[in-house]
């Protein structure tokens with residue numbers, strides 16, 4: 001093989017590596033570099049070959065390269081490390097660099113070979129993954145504590161309201177049993193009390209059950225449940241809610257109904273609690289097998305620039321939308337309200353109810 005042929009092969013090998021690659025002698029002088037390398041340093045090949053790192057890179061970076069070259073030469077082993085370096089626009093980027101010794105036939109180390117790969121996007125993806133994992137862990141422990149709180153609240157309501165009512169009824173019934181031969185007027189008085197306690201209990205029970213899961217969600221469907229929810233918000237807080245659905249004849253799957261209902265519920269709560277909104281517009285459109293829902297409030301507005309990351313309501317909403325194969329976007333600007341846009345794909349199981 002001629003010397004030239006060898007060089008061409010070396011060139012072909014180096015230039016087909018998409019990452020930066022180089023060969024250096026024992027003094028860290030560049031023997032060969034590939035085109036990816038030249039592109040990054042922005043120099044022609046003749047200004048790199050034979051040069052030391054300090055003639056190619058800024059001093060602080062060159063020092064690192066010299067140190068790592070020496071470590072490889074000294075240990076005779078391959079090293080892998082991650083380093084940060086600004087790109088040509090001054091933006092920091094991350095690189096994974098591998099350096100290894102080159103040995104001659106006698107086994108003596110004559111230089112080093114290096115490859116450096118830009119892993120900025122990979123690191124960003126890893127960071128994002130770590131962040132979302134920790135958010136999910138937080139969400140799951142939050143859900144646990146919410147469940148405990150819910151149980152405590154329900155147990156208290158059952159105990160305080162229904163427990164008391166049943167005790168009152170028992171007292172009335174015992175009285176009636178012991179006074180069966182009293183005058184009908186007196187008996188009627190006690191029975192009337194009994195009926196009114198029973199009436200109140202039915203109302204309480206309905207409220208407790210509806211707070212847990214509105215019955216109309218399963219029986220009358222999503223649209224009715226959202227109507228009930230908005231009426232409730234209006235009664236409780238004076239919030240003015242407008243509702244517009246382009247179709248009300250779709251029987252959504254239970255998962256979709258629950259997910260969308262909870263998203264609307266959290267959005268209304270947030271609009272009131274954080275936005276101090278007075279008006280909320282909820283609109284739903286069905287476009288090509290997709291439910292598109294918008295919840296727009298006229299409150300202070302969620303700040304997009306410093307979109308808060310700590311709230312679990314928004315995380316929960318996002319998770320619900322994702323788990324239904326959909327997406328959610330929460331946007332807003334200070335003093336111009338908040339807009340929650342949800343898209344949920346509908347499947348064959350979402351039958352169209354006919355004849356209604």
Ligand SMILES: Nc1ncnc2c1ncn2[C@@H]1O[C@H](COP(=O)(O)OP(=O)(O)OP(=O)(O)O)[C@@H](O)[C@H]1O
Pocket residue numbers: 267270271272274275276297299300301302303308310311312313314315337338
């Ligand atoms: N409609 C809104 N208007 C104004 N700010 C909002 C709105 N929705 C959310 N925010 C802001 O986003 C933050 C996060 O909301 P998120 O629902 O995730 O949490 P939270 O409501 O604070 O607590 P929770 O976990 O009980 O829901 C809120 O603290 C608030 O600052």
Ligand SMILES: [Mg+2]
Pocket residue numbers: 266269270311312313314
């Ligand atoms: Mg919230």
